[in-house]
Amino acid sequence: MSSPTRFKKTSLIALAIAIVLIIVGIVVNLLPIPDDSMWRVLFGVSTLNFTLRATVPLALGAMAGILCERTGIINIGIEGMMLAGAYAGFVAKVATNSWPLMPSLLFGVAAALLAGAAMGYIHALFSIKFKMDQIISGTFLILLAGGLTAYLFNPDMVAEGKFSPIAIPFLSKIPVIGDIFFNNPPITYTALILVAILHVALFHTKWGLRSRAAGEHPRAADTVGINVNFYRYMNTTLGGMVAGLAGGFLVLEAVGQFQEGMTAGRGFISLAAMIFGNWMPFGALGAATLFGYTQGVQNALLLAGVVNIPRHFISMLPYLVTIIAVAGFVGRVRPPAAEGKVYETEGSSE
Amino acid sequence: MRKSTLFILLALLLVSVVALSACGGKATPTQAPAEEKPAAEATQAPAVEATEAPAMEKKEFKVGLVTDVGRINDRSFNQSAWEGVKMAADKLGLTENDIKYIETKDAKDYADNINQFVENGYNVIISVGFALGDATHQAATENPDIMFIGVDQFQADPLPNYAGLIFPEDKAGYLAGVLAASLDKTGTIAAVLGTDLVPPVVAFKEGYEAGAKATKPDIKLISTYHPGELSQAFVDPEWGAATAKQAMDQGADVVFGAGGMTGNGALQEVAAAAEAGKEVYCIGVDTDQWETLPAAHPCLVSSAMKLITPGVAELITKAAAGDFPGGNYVGDVGLAPFHDFEDKVPQDVKDLLAKTKEGLLDGSIDTGYHPGG
Numbered sequence: 001m002s003s004p005t006r007f008k009k010t011s012l013i014a015l016a017i018a019i020v021l022i023i024v025g026i027v028v029n030l031l032p033i034p035d036d037s038m039w040r041v042l043f044g045v046s047t048l049n050f051t052l053r054a055t056v057p058l059a060l061g062a063m064a065g066i067l068c069e070r071t072g073i074i075n076i077g078i079e080g081m082m083l084a085g086a087y088a089g090f091v092a093k094v095a096t097n098s099w100p101l102m103p104s105l106l107f108g109v110a111a112a113l114l115a116g117a118a119m120g121y122i123h124a125l126f127s128i129k130f131k132m133d134q135i136i137s138g139t140f141l142i143l144l145a146g147g148l149t150a151y152l153f154n155p156d157m158v159a160e161g162k163f164s165p166i167a168i169p170f171l172s173k174i175p176v177i178g179d180i181f182f183n184n185p186p187i188t189y190t191a192l193i194l195v196a197i198l199h200v201a202l203f204h205t206k207w208g209l210r211s212r213a214a215g216e217h218p219r220a221a222d223t224v225g226i227n228v229n230f231y232r233y234m235n236t237t238l239g240g241m242v243a244g245l246a247g248g249f250l251v252l253e254a255v256g257q258f259q260e261g262m263t264a265g266r267g268f269i270s271l272a273a274m275i276f277g278n279w280m281p282f283g284a285l286g287a288a289t290l291f292g293y294t295q296g297v298q299n300a301l302l303l304a305g306v307v308n309i310p311r312h313f314i315s316m317l318p319y320l321v322t323i324i325a326v327a328g329f330v331g332r333v334r335p336p337a338a339e340g341k342v343y344e345t346e347g348s349s350e
Numbered sequence: 351m352r353k354s355t356l357f358i359l360l361a362l363l364l365v366s367v368v369a370l371s372a373c374g375g376k377a378t379p380t381q382a383p384a385e386e387k388p389a390a391e392a393t394q395a396p397a398v399e400a401t402e403a404p405a406m407e408k409k410e411f412k413v414g415l416v417t418d419v420g421r422i423n424d425r426s427f428n429q430s431a432w433e434g435v436k437m438a439a440d441k442l443g444l445t446e447n448d449i450k451y452i453e454t455k456d457a458k459d460y461a462d463n464i465n466q467f468v469e470n471g472y473n474v475i476i477s478v479g480f481a482l483g484d485a486t487h488q489a490a491t492e493n494p495d496i497m498f499i500g501v502d503q504f505q506a507d508p509l510p511n512y513a514g515l516i517f518p519e520d521k522a523g524y525l526a527g528v529l530a531a532s533l534d535k536t537g538t539i540a541a542v543l544g545t546d547l548v549p550p551v552v553a554f555k556e557g558y559e560a561g562a563k564a565t566k567p568d569i570k571l572i573s574t575y576h577p578g579e580l581s582q583a584f585v586d587p588e589w590g591a592a593t594a595k596q597a598m599d600q601g602a603d604v605v606f607g608a609g610g611m612t613g614n615g616a617l618q619e620v621a622a623a624a625e626a627g628k629e630v631y632c633i634g635v636d637t638d639q640w641e642t643l644p645a646a647h648p649c650l651v652s653s654a655m656k657l658i659t660p661g662v663a664e665l666i667t668k669a670a671a672g673d674f675p676g677g678n679y680v681g682d683v684g685l686a687p688f689h690d691f692e693d694k695v696p697q698d699v700k701d702l703l704a705k706t707k708e709g710l711l712d713g714s715i716d717t718g719y720h721p722g723g
Contacts, residue, residue, distance in 0.1 A: 044600070046600050049595065049599055050593075054592060155421060155423055155424060155425055158644055254588050254592070255588050256618050256645060257614070257618060259611045259615075260585070262587060264589070299593055302574035303540070303573070303574050303593075303600065304572070314577070315577035
């Protein structure tokens with residue numbers, strides 16, 4: 001925690017992106033600008049809706065990463081945890097197709113959380129108990145989830161129904177903002193609230209302080225009586241749950257069906273969002289929004305057909321932004337100091 | 351600290367490459383060993399029944415199918431082709447032991463899988479999908495006495511023992527476009543597509559747009575290809591769904607989903623909107639998706655079909671009869687039945703579709719799609 005102000009600055013840059021988007025979006029959509037103008041394409045409600053939808057799994061994935069890495073456990077296995085959550089949610093939904101829709105979907109969410117938690121616990125077990133290299137353990141999770149779900153998945157299974165949008169009274173009537181933020185399915189709301197909760201929890205509670213201490217200076221934490229590895233176990237498992245929820249989002253809210261490898265690299269992008277956001281919840285949300293927005297714009301440009309440049313250049317957009325973001329900002333971010341290091345109490349190590 | 355960040359990023363990159371290639375792999379560990387059996391049978395057969403010539407010939411006729419990456423029950427290409435094999439087997443009186451399939455796990459195994467059938471003395475080998483074209487051509491050149499059928503494989507230089515079963519997708523797309531424009535009320539229709547790296551998808555799109563424009567000249571068409579590479583373009587249902595939502599937000603009320611799982615994602619998203627009371631329709635692709643994608647029932651008016659099953663069955667029957675047509679063999683296309691939407695499609699639209707199909711077949715209607723020419 002050498003320079004807390006710097007910490008905030010990078011996080012603010014990412015957050016500013018999200019706020020600018022919202023403000024320009026409101027202005028553009030309220031002014032009488034013709035439908036086919038570039039502004040409408042870039043900041044139309046449909047583009048911003050897409051942005052939020054693409055952002056949710058990335059933000060959840062980034063929150064999962066923050067939870068683990070703040071306590072010092074590198075988690076590159078988010079992709080695998082997501083996929084496991086997606087598959088478990090799908091199987092639970094299919095098994096309870098005969099139930100009323102809501103309980104069946106909630107059961108699916110519970111299964112997704114549980115599967116994610118299990119993956120998180122495995123990661124913690126490997127990294128802490130067996131002192132395995134955490135990158136390898138994460139890789140293992142990705143391969144495990146990819147292989148296992150592809151092997152178990154039966155295309156004849158059909159999930160019936162998915163979460164539909166819930167309009168929040170009054171708020172959903174606000175022009176533009178209401179359309180974008182207050183008329184969404186439940187997991188989207190959960191994800192946004194979770195970001196705020198995690199921020200408060202990390203920086204304003206005892207739990208948060210201890211978790212961060214375990215990731216920054218475990219020896220010091222241990223000296224004052226914090227059980228470092230307990231916090232690492234707990235947060236990695238919690239992180240797995242959040243990643244599982246991201247998988248649940250894909251299956252139970254976005255698509256309504258499972259597909260082999262359906263996370264399609266979202267776990268990796270959320271890691272980039274976490275780094276870009278400097279391991280801060282709101283920073284990561286801003287970064288995820290930026291990545292989501294580039295996808296939305298890319299689609300809007302293609303759908304509108306207003307551009308004369310080859311579509312391959314438009315397709316590069318998200319990657320270009322990612323490269324610029326990571327190359328331009330990653331030099332200034334700072335991971336938790338003890339990240340990736342096995343912690344052993346003095347007695348046991350020597 | 352910087353070093354560790356860099357390390358994480360590098361590791362990330364590496365892992366994503368490994369994981370994505372692993373995802374493409376789709377493990378199907380049980381299939382390969384099953385292929386060992388026919389080898390033994392094939393070598394024994396001639397020795398046992400040397401006297402009964404006609405019966406032996408019948409037993410000798412073996413048909414093998416190599417899938418594209420994916421399962422045999424993929425509810426799409428692989429399954430349709432395999433059903434064609436089974437249909438032909440019924441007709442020719444072949445037993446279950448005479449027809450076999452190999453599920454391809456990875457694109458690099460195409461040639462090996464085809465060779466398994468070659469080595470085991472199969473008479474007809476079917477390879478399913480555009481991507482297997484090179485491997486099949488190679489095998490057909492090396493084995494002139496084995497007949498090869500390639501689904502979706504255009505033949506630039508025809509071989510007498512290699513038939514490419516191709517489809518005029520632009521015509522199926524044209525019919526879908528006519529239907530979409532007829533059902534449309536908002537003046538905007540959309541298409542969510544796989545990738546333009548695969549020619550049949552481009553043909554579907556061009557045909558769809560031509561058909562829609564011919565029906566309603568001032569219609570607004572919004573369509574987009576998946577921006578990713580070939581390995582992702584057909585297996586990203588969430589992109590398809592989100593894009594369909596974006597198109598509907600922009601006023602589209604008919605969405606054509608053409609692109610494997612990606613397209614299916616689009617169809618399901620439209621179905622969800624239809625269930626919520628919006629008047630939107632969707633059109634599926636390749637097979638009658640009413641049968642293969644029940645989740646799309648609320649919006650699925652029809653599908654732009656490639657009749658793979660009868661095409662494959664016909665080619666196998668011809669091969670058995672000894673008049674195998676080498677080169678390109680054009681299969682049939684058409685619209686799937688309307689199922690629950692039978693009453694919602696007005697009679698004059700049905701008449702228009704019938705007339706359009708006639709015109710497409712006799713050449714009086716041109717889809718305007720002429721690749722390379």
